[in-house]
Amino acid sequence: MKEIRNPKAKGRRKSETRRPNHPAPAKTSFSAFDLRPSFGLRISALGLLLLCAFAVCSFAEEAAPAAGRFRFPPPxxxxxxxxxxxxxxPARxxxxxxxxxxxxxGALGLATWLTLKKRSRRGIVALSVFSLLYFGFYREGCICAIGSIQNVALALFxxxxxxxxxALIFCLAPIVFALVIGRAFCAAVCPHGAIQDLVLVKPVNIPMWLEHALGVLPFVFLGAGxxxxxxxxxxxxxxxDPFAPMFRMTGSFLMLSIGAVFLIVGMFIGRPFCRFFCPYGALLRVASxxxxWRVRTTPDYCTQCRLCEQSCPFGALNEPSIPATPVVRSDERRRLVRLFLLTPLLVVGIGGVGSLLAGPAAKLHSTVALAEHWLHHQKTPPEYPAMDPDLLRLKRADKDPKQLVSEAAAMRAVFIRNGWLLGGWIGLVIGAKLISLSLRRTRTDYEPDRGACVGCARCFEFCPNELVRRGLMPASAPAPPPAAKT
Amino acid sequence: MDTNPQPNPPKPPVSRRQFMRDGARATMLVGVGGLVGLLAGRHASNGFVWQIDPAKCVRCGLCATSCVLEQSAVKCVHTHAICGYCRLCTAYFVPEPNALSTAAENQLCPTGAIKRSFIEDPYYEYTIDEKLCIGCAKCVEGCNRFGNGSLYLQVRHDRCLNCNECSIAKVCAGDAFRRVPVDHPYMLKSTTSH
Structure with missing residues (x-):
C-alpha cells in the first residue's frame, strides 16, 4: 500500500476523481454515494489546488492495476x-x-526401565499419571502416536x-521399542492407556473366546483407518477417538458419551479400548x-505356585501348557490343516463383502459426496430450491459437474479396490487368529503373553520370588505362605 | 518346540521358534528403517497448519459452530490497508440501520465484537475485538458483498489445536480449508493480492 500512496501523500480525496471509473456495486441495495454521504461537501479550495498539482500523479495511479479493484479506495x-x-x-x-x-x-525409556529393571508398579502408576497430564490434558491428546500412523499413511500415498x-518419530519410536522390549508405550506413555489403567478398580475377567473374538477388531480398525x-x-x-474430546473437555456429545462408556466399562474390564479397539495397539501387539526382551512375572524362575494366576486384569497371563497325548496332537494337526485351507477362502469371501460395502463408504470422500449430491439434485430437483451448503460449494468451486462426476467415479473405483483390500485384510486377520489359537505352545511357566502384555507391572507383586528379591520375604521360604499374597 | 522342555532353563538354546523370532524382528526393524528413509527425505517443511483461503471462503457461518473448541479458533481479521473506512460500513451496520451510530440495534455483529471509532471526517476505523469474535462471518459477508472485502476469516493459531482432521474443514462449504506450511501460517489479504 505504501508504495502506491507515497507519491501523492498530500493528494486528498483521490477517491473522488476515481469515482466515475468505478463500477457502482450493481444489484446491491446501496449505491456508492449512500455509503459516503458527506464526502462531496468537503472539497476545499486547497484540496482543488492540490488536485490539480498532483493530477499527473493521480493519473499514474489510476492506471495502476491495483487501484481499480476496490469499490471504495482506501483513503x-x-x-x-x-x-x-x-x-x-504464531502457531505453537x-x-x-x-x-x-x-x-x-524419555517417558518410553523410563517405562522400559520401570517394567524390565526396576519392576515397580508404583513407578508405572506415577509415570502414567504424568503421561495422562502431559500428553492427555496438557497436549490435549494431540500429538498422539495412535493417530500419527494415519499421517504416515497419507504421506506414503x-x-x-x-x-x-x-509425527514420524511419534509413530515409529513406540514400534521400535516394541520390537526390542515390548509394549513400553502402552505401559505408561499413552494417555489413552493411562486413563483406563487408572480407573480400573474391580477387574473382572472376561471369557477367553470373547477376548479373542473382540481382539480382531483393532486390526479391522487399523486397516480401515x-x-x-x-x-x-x-x-x-x-x-x-473416545478420549481426545475428554482431554480437550469439549467435543461432540456422541464421542464424549462413548468415552464415558469406555471409562465406566473400564472400571471393571481392564483397558477395553486398548484391547478391543486401539489400532496402534494392534501394531504394537504384532511387533512385541x-x-x-520381555516382561516376565517372576524376576528369576517360576515355582509354579499359581499365586499370579488371577493377577492379570487384561487376560494376558498364560498358564503352563498341558502335555498333549498323541490323539490330541493328530486332532490339532488336522484342525490346523483345515484352518490353513480356510484362510484363503476367508480372504476372498470377506474381500468380496468389503467391495460391496465400499460403494456406500465412498460417500465419506468429499468429491464423491458432492457428486452424489449433484446427481441427486439433477434427478429430483427440489420444489423450492434453497441454497444448501453443498450446492453453494459446487457453484463457487467453479467445478464442471461432468468433471466432478468423472472424478467421483475414479474415486469410487479406488474405494472398491480398497474394499477388496480391507475385506481381504480382515479375512487374513481372522484366519491368522484362528491359526495362532490352534498352534500348540510349549510353556513350562506362568508367563505374560508376548503380544497382549502391556507391561502394567501388576503381576510382579504376586510372585513370591519378587518379594524375596525386594527383601520382603526371607529367601529360604520354600513355598509361599498364603499371607505372602498381600 | 523341537527342544525338550527343561525344568528350569536359565538360558535355553536357540530354538527354531527363537530363530524365526529374531529373523522377524530384524525384518521389521529394516522395514521401519526403510519407512524412515522413505519419508525423512520428504519431510521438507516443519509441518502444516490449517488455514482458510479467503478467496474460497463462502461465509457460510459453519466455522463458528463446527470447531472442536467451544470458542472457534476461526476469527475475523481485518486488513486495514484495503478497508475503505466507510462511514456506512456494511460489515458493521445491519441493512437499513436506524442511524449510523454505535447503538446495539444498528450493529450486525451478534457479539458486538467490532469497534467503530472516528478517525477524521468522513472516515471511521473498524477493529475486531478477538475475545468477542465468534467467527460467524456475518460481517465478512457484509464487507465482501458490498465493500472492499477487507474483513475475512482466518484460523488463529494461538487457539487452533491443529487437529489431524479439522472438523471445520470436514464441513467447509467452500472447500476453503487447506494445510499451509507452518512457516507461513496465514493467508492474509493485501493491496496487491486480495
Whole structure:
C-alpha cells in the first residue's frame, strides 16, 4: 500500500476523481454515494489546488492495476493516522514440538526401565499419571502416536502431503521399542492407556473366546483407518477417538458419551479400548511378539505356585501348557490343516463383502459426496430450491459437474479396490487368529503373553520370588505362605 | 518346540521358534528403517497448519459452530490497508440501520465484537475485538458483498489445536480449508493480492 500512496501523500480525496471509473456495486441495495454521504461537501479550495498539482500523479495511479479493484479506495489520511497491522499470532513454537519428542522418548525409556529393571508398579502408576497430564490434558491428546500412523499413511500415498518429523518419530519410536522390549508405550506413555489403567478398580475377567473374538477388531480398525487416510478421505482413527474430546473437555456429545462408556466399562474390564479397539495397539501387539526382551512375572524362575494366576486384569497371563497325548496332537494337526485351507477362502469371501460395502463408504470422500449430491439434485430437483451448503460449494468451486462426476467415479473405483483390500485384510486377520489359537505352545511357566502384555507391572507383586528379591520375604521360604499374597 | 522342555532353563538354546523370532524382528526393524528413509527425505517443511483461503471462503457461518473448541479458533481479521473506512460500513451496520451510530440495534455483529471509532471526517476505523469474535462471518459477508472485502476469516493459531482432521474443514462449504506450511501460517489479504 505504501508504495502506491507515497507519491501523492498530500493528494486528498483521490477517491473522488476515481469515482466515475468505478463500477457502482450493481444489484446491491446501496449505491456508492449512500455509503459516503458527506464526502462531496468537503472539497476545499486547497484540496482543488492540490488536485490539480498532483493530477499527473493521480493519473499514474489510476492506471495502476491495483487501484481499480476496490469499490471504495482506501483513503488518504491527513491526521497522521497510522494503519493498524493485522496481527498474526504464531502457531505453537517448533521448539515445543521437539520438547514433546524429548519427553516422549524419555517417558518410553523410563517405562522400559520401570517394567524390565526396576519392576515397580508404583513407578508405572506415577509415570502414567504424568503421561495422562502431559500428553492427555496438557497436549490435549494431540500429538498422539495412535493417530500419527494415519499421517504416515497419507504421506506414503499422497505426494502432496509431507509428514512432520515429530509425527514420524511419534509413530515409529513406540514400534521400535516394541520390537526390542515390548509394549513400553502402552505401559505408561499413552494417555489413552493411562486413563483406563487408572480407573480400573474391580477387574473382572472376561471369557477367553470373547477376548479373542473382540481382539480382531483393532486390526479391522487399523486397516480401515490406514486405507481411509491413504486415500485422503478421512482420519477415522482421530474422528472416533473416545478420549481426545475428554482431554480437550469439549467435543461432540456422541464421542464424549462413548468415552464415558469406555471409562465406566473400564472400571471393571481392564483397558477395553486398548484391547478391543486401539489400532496402534494392534501394531504394537504384532511387533512385541518378536521382542528381544520381555516382561516376565517372576524376576528369576517360576515355582509354579499359581499365586499370579488371577493377577492379570487384561487376560494376558498364560498358564503352563498341558502335555498333549498323541490323539490330541493328530486332532490339532488336522484342525490346523483345515484352518490353513480356510484362510484363503476367508480372504476372498470377506474381500468380496468389503467391495460391496465400499460403494456406500465412498460417500465419506468429499468429491464423491458432492457428486452424489449433484446427481441427486439433477434427478429430483427440489420444489423450492434453497441454497444448501453443498450446492453453494459446487457453484463457487467453479467445478464442471461432468468433471466432478468423472472424478467421483475414479474415486469410487479406488474405494472398491480398497474394499477388496480391507475385506481381504480382515479375512487374513481372522484366519491368522484362528491359526495362532490352534498352534500348540510349549510353556513350562506362568508367563505374560508376548503380544497382549502391556507391561502394567501388576503381576510382579504376586510372585513370591519378587518379594524375596525386594527383601520382603526371607529367601529360604520354600513355598509361599498364603499371607505372602498381600 | 523341537527342544525338550527343561525344568528350569536359565538360558535355553536357540530354538527354531527363537530363530524365526529374531529373523522377524530384524525384518521389521529394516522395514521401519526403510519407512524412515522413505519419508525423512520428504519431510521438507516443519509441518502444516490449517488455514482458510479467503478467496474460497463462502461465509457460510459453519466455522463458528463446527470447531472442536467451544470458542472457534476461526476469527475475523481485518486488513486495514484495503478497508475503505466507510462511514456506512456494511460489515458493521445491519441493512437499513436506524442511524449510523454505535447503538446495539444498528450493529450486525451478534457479539458486538467490532469497534467503530472516528478517525477524521468522513472516515471511521473498524477493529475486531478477538475475545468477542465468534467467527460467524456475518460481517465478512457484509464487507465482501458490498465493500472492499477487507474483513475475512482466518484460523488463529494461538487457539487452533491443529487437529489431524479439522472438523471445520470436514464441513467447509467452500472447500476453503487447506494445510499451509507452518512457516507461513496465514493467508492474509493485501493491496496487491486480495
Amino acid at each position: 488518504e489520511f491527513e491526521s497522521g493516522y497510522k494503519l493498524p497491522d493485522t496481527t498474526t499470532p 513454537a517448533l521448539v515445543m514440538q521437539y520438547v514433546d519428542v524429548a519427553v516422549f522418548l 499422497n505426494s502432496g502431503y509431507t509428514v512432520p518429523l515429530t 490406514l486405507l481411509f487416510a491413504a486415500t485422503g478421505s478421512a482420519f477415522l482413527i482421530c474422528r472416533y 511378539v518378536v521382542a528381544k
